[in-house]
Every structure is written in C-alpha cells, then in structure tokens.
Amino acid sequence: MSESRTSADGGMETSYGFRQVPRGEKQGLVNEVFHKVARRYDIMNDVMSMGMHRAWKDALVAALNPRKEPSYKVLDVAGGTGDIAFRIIEASNRMAHATVLDINGSMLGVGAERAEKKKLSDNLAFVEANAEDLPFETGSFDAYTIAFGIRNVPRIDVALSEAYRVLRRGGRLLVLEFSEVEMPLLDKLYDAWSFNAIPKFGRAITGEAEPYEYLVESIRKFPNQENFAEMIRRAGFSRVTYTSYTGGIAALHSGWKL
Template structure:
C-alpha cells in the first residue's frame, strides 16, 4: 500500500487513488465515482469522518463569518449537494447569494432538490462546470469555498489560480479537506478505519466498494498541510494559514486576495 503524498509541485493530475492513470483520464473516473455516490453523499461523509464532517463544516462557516448583506456573493465549488451553501445562506440571515458549482450533474440534482425542500432556492444558483475553467468574470465573488472537493480536481494548481481570478480584492479562499494526521497513534487508528471499514460499509450500503476505496486512497495522496499551503501561496494568495481539526484528520486552509 503506497501512501506517498504528492508534493507542492503537484502530482494529483494522474493519481486516481494509489493508481497512476494517463493525462486526461482522471476526471472521467472521478465523475463516475460521484455519479455512483450522489444519493448517499452525506452517508459517505459520515462514514469517512465518523460524523465529524458536520462539526468541521460548521467551523468552516464560523471562520468565513458571512456578511449579512444582500450583495454578498459566494462561490461554493464541488458543493453540488448544497451542504456548505445552505450553511452560508443561513449564517447570512438568508441574505447572501451562493453559486453552487459542480462538474457532476448527479450531485447538483441532489442539491437542487434539497434547496427546494428547504425553501432556499432564491438564494442559490446551481452551475454545472469545471473548477479548472470557471465560467465567471474576474473579481465576481466575495468568497470562494470548497469542502472535501479539491483533492478530486486533477489540476489543483489551475483550480487555485481560477479561484484567485474570480475573487474580488479583499476576497477570501477557504478550503476544507482531509489531511495528514499529526497525532501519534491516531494515524494508525484512522488508517485501520479507512482502509478496512469504509470500503466494506460502502459496499453494504451501495453494493460497490470501489468508489470508497478511491476516496480513502485519494486522501493519502493529497499534499499535506504545509505543501498545500505552499500551493495556495503560489497561486497568489496572501496571509495563508491552516487550522487542523481532530488532530489533522481534516484541515481548513485560508487565503486572501489582497
């Protein structure tokens, strides 16, 4: 089992979990994963984080501290099912507008259904597009958020450059992602849970273990906290920092366009 993380220089472009694939192949493979798990996405995150993803997402919104202004605009990328967008809208007193962008139509379909049931559709726009080529003008958004999605983007450096482009001056980037455990002992427990339990539960729930095997492997290939912070800085962001959650199982990275 290879767990060598990619560096700040990249390498996720051809990494489909622990398997190397050709240039241009990863995106379609990842799309297939999320078509398969879209209807059970929240269950998937509960399994992968032992339910803690809900706490981490709430902490992300607290860090963002959305303005309670009708002109406040956020772009939530890889957020198809709406989990982050709904939280932002509610935290803004239902004044903010969030554009939810995802490359996967199945995920967006789930999000649109959920938004309608929560009566939040007026505050949300759902857009099917690629994080590496955002269909928006320069300086369009006050904030850019992405939760548990950046590691599934083949060219992370390109996505970060696009995030910088569409943010206004003074805009903020927030990236929540599974990361490198930094507490001795916890890493072994987490590995045992990830590689033994999660694919088995995934197969029991969906009938297919393969998507979950990819997802736990992709966590181990993603750059660690320092290397990912370096990638954010390289994209042009200032005041870059990160906060570990639960011993580094997840980390919230922050940067500003100044």
C-alpha cells in the same frame, strides 16, 4: 497505505487513488465515482469522517462569517449537494447569495432538490462546470469555498489560480479537506478504519466498494497541510493559514486576495 503524498509541485493530475492514470483520464473516473454515490453522499461523509464532517463544515462557515447583505456573493465549488452553501445562507440570515458549482450533474440534482425543500432556491444558483475553467468574470465573488472537493480536481494548481481570478480584492478562499494525521497513535487507528472498514460500509450502503477505495486512497495522496498551503501561496494568495482538526484528519486552509 505506504503510498507517499504528492508535494506542492503537484502530481494529483495523474493520481487516481494509488493508481497512476494517463493525463486527461482522471476527471472521467472521478465523475463516475460521484455519479454512483450522489444519493448517498452525506452518508458517505459520515462514514469517512466518523460524523465529524458536520462540525468541520460548521467551523468553515464560522471562519467565513458571511456578511448579512444581499450583495454578498459566495462561490461554493464541488458543493453539488448544497451542504456548505445552505449553511452559509443560513449564517447570513438568508441574505447572501451562493453559487454552487459542480462538474457532476447528479450531485447538482440532489442539491437542487434539497434547496427546494429548504425554501432556499431564491438565494442559490446551481452551475455545472469545471473548477479548472470557471464560467465567471474576474472579481465576481466575495468568497470561494470548497469542502472535500479539491483533491478530486486533476489540476489543483489551475483550480487555485481560477479561485484567485474570480475573487474580488479582499476576497477570501477557504478550503476544507482531509489531510495528514499528526498524532502517532491516531494515524494507525485512522488507517485501519479507512482501509478496512470504510470500503465495507460503502458496499453495504451503495452496493459498491470501489468508489470508497478511491476516496480513501485519494486522501493519502493529497499534499499535507504545509505543502497545500504552499500551493495556495503560489496561486497568489496572501496571509495563508491552516487549522488542523481532529488530530489532522482534516484541515481548513485560508487565503486572501489582497
């Protein structure tokens, strides 16, 4: 709990929770976490956010306010299970098109199944690829969204540069992520919940506590609101802002490619 957050200058590429790992090893370790939790991912988010992730995701989509046009294209990164993409499509009156990109095939499999059940497959594409090396042409998308995924990317600066590249001029970046609690009493309560309760719930839900221990620790290593905003600015984005939710447990960052 005493581990310090990384700065705007980086450090997440060798941070696997509170452990330091050699460069190049983090991605494989993170992939294994999400293979293990894919089928319980939404339950995991409920546990980690005390159910608040649903309201935060709705706030992201409200901020995006997707155009109700078939030409409107969104890239949702690290969104394998489709949670954000489904919301965006519904908010566009099922007119927008969303590409869901994830490095983890297990997560994408869950999302594709859910899309079929919701009859949203015509509005969606599922792509298995790395956020640090997007397989799209420059200027392909009107918006880039990522919810609770950026802290699991080893080279965050590279992922943000790729986000900037694939957006059209006038395109928008929206990043929803767990952040630094800003209220003195809440931070103590949230630490107690995170480090004591969440791994126990994780073991009960999935049979394993270790993935949840990593996820809790990764939140504490992620840059705070202002440092992450600076990383977004360094990637080239303009009009960078953020809004903290629930005392800073989560924050929504916004930037524009102008």
